[in-house]
Amino acid sequence: MKKTLKVVAAIIENENNEILCALRSPEMSIPNMWEFPGGKVDQGEDIYAALEREIDEEMNCKIKAEDIFHENIHEYKELIIQLIAIRARIVEATPQKSEHAKLIWLNRENLNSLIWAPADIPIVEKLIKEK
Numbered sequence: 001m002k003k004t005l006k007v008v009a010a011i012i013e014n015e016n017n018e019i020l021c022a023l024r025s026p027e028m029s030i031p032n033m034w035e036f037p038g039g040k041v042d043q044g045e046d047i048y049a050a051l052e053r054e055i056d057e058e059m060n061c062k063i064k065a066e067d068i069f070h071e072n073i074h075e076y077k078e079l080i081i082q083l084i085a086i087r088a089r090i091v092e093a094t095p096q097k098s099e100h101a102k103l104i105w106l107n108r109e110n111l112n113s114l115i116w117a118p119a120d121i122p123i124v125e126k127l128i129k130e131k
């Protein structure tokens with residue numbers, strides 16, 4: 001049976017209404033695809049705490065996870081992802097790239113120009129429709 005992973009992803013918007021997008025590196029699983037930064041929720045961990053921890057670990061930046069934007073389940077060939085996108089705001093420092101290949105800020109209308117991890121497509125569509 002396929003493993004199901006609970007994953008949280010941050011929707012972070014800046015003062016220019018741009019959204020933070022991260023490119024998975026060639027070394028990561030689901031390589032060379034764009035995602036919203038975040039990661040796996042540990043066993044028993046609160047989803048908001050998990051997102052704040054992941055962004056701190058991954059981008060050396062403190063955020064406040066605010067509310068759930070979208071939740072969906074996506075079945076990949078090898079595993080199933082329960083992806084929870086959570087709106088968040090930066091409270092300290094600027095996101096720094098470490099394991100990702102690139103970090104960019106993009107307007108909603110340009111989000112479709114990237115090649116997204118398949119599980120993220122419903123989130124991208126909802127963001128584009130939102131405004």
Ligand SMILES: Nc1nc2c([nH]c(=O)n2[C@H]2C[C@H](O)[C@@H](COP(=O)(O)OP(=O)(O)OP(=O)(O)O)O2)c(=O)[nH]1
Nearest residue numbers: 007009028029030035036037038039040117119120
């Ligand atoms: N963080 C994040 N992961 C996503 C998104 N969409 C999506 O399919 N994923 C997948 C990629 C990974 O298989 C999993 C998240 O794991 P992770 O980001 O903690 O990855 P990791 O480096 O710990 O794991 P791995 O690449 O070593 O397998 O969810 C997304 O928008 N954000």
